[in-house]
Amino acid sequence: xxxxxxxxxxxxxxxxxxxxxxxxxxxxxxxxxxxxxxxxxxxxxxxxxxxxxxxxxxxxxxxxxxxxxxxxxxxxxxxxxxxxxxxxxxxxxxxxxxxxxxxxxxxxxxxxxxxxxxxxxxxxxxxxxxxxxxxxxxxxxxxxxxxxxxxxxxxxxxxxxxxxxxxxxxxxxxxxxxxxxxxxxxxxxxxxxxxxxxxxxxxxxxxxxxxxxxxxxxxxxxxxxxxxxxxxxxxxxxxxxxxxxxxxxxxxxxxxxxxxxxxxxxxxxxxxxxxxxxxxxxxxxxxxxxxxxxxxxxxxxxxxxxxxxxxxxxxxxxxxxxxxxxxxxxx
Amino acid sequence: xxxxxxxxxxxxxxxxxxxxxxxxxxxxxxxxxxxxxxxxxxxxxxxxxxxxxxxxxxxxxxxxxxxxxxxxxxxxxxxxxxxxxxxxxxxxxxxxxxxxxxxxxxxxxxxxxxxxxxxxxxxxxxxxxxxxxxxxxxxxxxxxxxxxxxxxxxxxxxxxxxxxxxxxxxxxxxxxxxxxxxxxxxxxxxxxxxxxxxxxxxxxxxxxxxxxxxxxxxxxxxxxxxxxxxxxxxxxxxxxxxxxxxxxxxxxxxxxxxxxxxxxxxxxxxxxxxxxxxxxxxxxxxxxxxxxxxxxxxxxxxxxxxxxxxxxx
Numbered sequence: 001x002x003x004x005x006x007x008x009x010x011x012x013x014x015x016x017x018x019x020x021x022x023x024x025x026x027x028x029x030x031x032x033x034x035x036x037x038x039x040x041x042x043x044x045x046x047x048x049x050x051x052x053x054x055x056x057x058x059x060x061x062x063x064x065x066x067x068x069x070x071x072x073x074x075x076x077x078x079x080x081x082x083x084x085x086x087x088x089x090x091x092x093x094x095x096x097x098x099x100x101x102x103x104x105x106x107x108x109x110x111x112x113x114x115x116x117x118x119x120x121x122x123x124x125x126x127x128x129x130x131x132x133x134x135x136x137x138x139x140x141x142x143x144x145x146x147x148x149x150x151x152x153x154x155x156x157x158x159x160x161x162x163x164x165x166x167x168x169x170x171x172x173x174x175x176x177x178x179x180x181x182x183x184x185x186x187x188x189x190x191x192x193x194x195x196x197x198x199x200x201x202x203x204x205x206x207x208x209x210x211x212x213x214x215x216x217x218x219x220x221x222x223x224x225x226x227x228x229x230x231x232x233x234x235x236x237x238x239x240x241x242x243x244x245x246x247x248x249x250x251x252x253x254x255x256x257x258x259x260x261x262x263x264x265x266x267x268x269x270x271x272x273x274x275x276x277x278x279x280x281x282x283x284x285x286x287x288x289x290x291x292x293x294x295x296x297x298x299x300x301x302x303x304x305x306x307x308x309x310x311x312x313x314x315x316x317x318x319x320x321x322x323x324x325x326x327x328x329x330x331x
Numbered sequence: 332x333x334x335x336x337x338x339x340x341x342x343x344x345x346x347x348x349x350x351x352x353x354x355x356x357x358x359x360x361x362x363x364x365x366x367x368x369x370x371x372x373x374x375x376x377x378x379x380x381x382x383x384x385x386x387x388x389x390x391x392x393x394x395x396x397x398x399x400x401x402x403x404x405x406x407x408x409x410x411x412x413x414x415x416x417x418x419x420x421x422x423x424x425x426x427x428x429x430x431x432x433x434x435x436x437x438x439x440x441x442x443x444x445x446x447x448x449x450x451x452x453x454x455x456x457x458x459x460x461x462x463x464x465x466x467x468x469x470x471x472x473x474x475x476x477x478x479x480x481x482x483x484x485x486x487x488x489x490x491x492x493x494x495x496x497x498x499x500x501x502x503x504x505x506x507x508x509x510x511x512x513x514x515x516x517x518x519x520x521x522x523x524x525x526x527x528x529x530x531x532x533x534x535x536x537x538x539x540x541x542x543x544x545x546x547x548x549x550x551x552x553x554x555x556x557x558x559x560x561x562x563x564x565x566x567x568x569x570x571x572x573x574x575x576x577x578x579x580x581x582x583x584x585x586x587x588x589x590x591x592x593x594x595x596x597x598x599x600x601x602x603x604x605x606x607x608x609x610x611x612x613x614x615x616x617x618x619x620x621x622x623x624x625x626x627x628x629x630x631x632x633x634x635x636x637x638x639x640x641x642x643x644x
Contacts, residue, residue: 085519164452
């Protein structure tokens with residue numbers, strides 16, 4: 001056993017990494033979730049001589065044998081069951097809460113600002129007559145991961161095509177993914193997560209939520225194995241985006257296939273602050289979500305002014321008819 | 332065959348029961364022994380060697396003996412129509428529930444491939460034909476044609492959870508017939524898990540198992556590459572695979588083994604039951620007589636239909 005192993009045991013910290021791909025192993029992992037390599041055993045006892053023994057119950061001294069009914073080793077006499085180290089699959093727990101740096105009043109003001117910035121097609125009195133019904137602080141949950149990926153891809157593109165519209169292309173590329181966010185939130189939809197996710201200071205995480213009196217605190221509601229699947233799916237999605245964006249030559253493509261291997265996949269589970277605002281305009285409720293650390297990042301919906309849209313459509317039609325008439329007259 | 336078996340001397344090991352002191356003879360590849368006098372389950376621990384490493388993981392038995400017997404009896408009764416009649420009537424004989432040694436293999440595969448990729452395009456071509464009045468006319472039609480383009484590329488992927496047998500008693504195809512095992516239920520190996528059960532040590536060399544695993548890995552890359560090819564079609568796919576970051580861990584899998592003896596003159600048929608999932612696998616002896624009869628009947632029917640058809644014209 002190496003020295004570093006000893007020191008981690010001494011510190012009581014279960015921080016191990018996969019020997020082969022560098023992905024951290026967590027408590028209860030028997031194997032690396034990415035490459036399948038067995039986790040190193042911490043307490044190895046290698047006997048150099050052949051030994052023959054009968055395993056005895058610590059309670060009553062009778063022989064212990066594995067029992068398929070109990071799916072565990074069990075004492076034949078007193079029915080005690082012995083635990084064996086197995087793969088644990090606990091529910092995901094957040095590792096930290098990023099604090100709010102935007103005050104509720106600022107968020108309210110931002111709503112008014114946003115409403116008046118939406119453009120001409122919205123009702124003229126939207127900003128003045130919209131009433132905030134509720135402003136709720138929310139900590140939503142997501143995984144943040146880093147990984148080095150080696151990506152191989154193959155696709156058809158219009159570049160280099162001859163008689164057919166398509167020509168085959170293939171390539172490999174290496175990408176370092178840094179602080180990629182994959183949402184685990186049930187409360188926010190994909191559009192809202194997309195709008196909020198860039199402006200957070202990931203280094204500011206605290207152990208406990210601050211000023212959380214009336215806040216909604218989301219929890220991860222998936223198990224670790226499922227979470228890992230979602231993270232690797234997100235990684236594959238990122239790899240596809242990267243290949244689409246910067247690797248495939250030409251302007252059009254089809255049949256994109258991507259296969260990747262990872263090194264040093266590190267995942268953090270964090271809770272992110274946001275304000276969820278409900279506002280009322282002419283009896284109708286609308287919703288706006290604002291990043292709790294950067295108030296300019298927000299996503300929401302707002303009404304359109306039907307009268308204005310109808311007016312424009314009418315005007316355009318009128319002009320068209322006029323033009324047609326003029327064309328008809330000149331001919 | 333028979334001469335071989337006799338010639339192969341089994342090097343029995345003599346141990347004494349730690350409970351009653353009786354002397355037991357143990358086969359050299361066994362990790363456990365059960366005393367016939369006092370039923371005490373002994374565990375034999377040997378220093379690990381290259382070809383007999385200490386098991387890393389094990390999966391515990393879930394299927395009880397009773398359930399295994401039921402599963403096999405049903406399986407034999409419901410075996411193929413073409414199975415020998417004596418086989419379907421035979422009573423399967425439980426030989427034992429054993430922890431079978433097998434290696435769990437994982438690796439990263441890097442391959443280079445060459446293929447011809449077919450890209451389709453349509454062309455309008457003119458052709459001449461005769462119309463219904465017998466005149467020669469020229470017409471046009473669109474046809475799909477394929478342009479073949481060479482593609483050379485690289486492919487990287489994980490090869491995960493390849494299982495290969497390490498026991499001479501069970502072949503790879505026989506083990507595959509009762510796979511898969513649910514690897515989420517892996518436990519860290521401890522002698523407690525095999526106490527009271529039979530457990531074998533590997534009887535194949537690690538080299539041989541590596542070869543098996545490597546072969547399966549290359550096969551798997553081939554399957555993945557088929558799905559990786561762009562274009563509308565492909566041909567002449569050839570590839571070369573290098574594996575790295577290989578890991579090979581010895582796992583003890585729970586297996587119930589049965590023997591079905593349906594003919595005194597033939598060796599018994601081995602049937603395995605997955606001790607975790609209850610899946611049954613084995614090679615059913617096919618009756619040549621039944622197959623011949625079936626073929627003859629089908630031929631007769633075809634002949635009869637043909638005759639009827641001819642008669643009808």
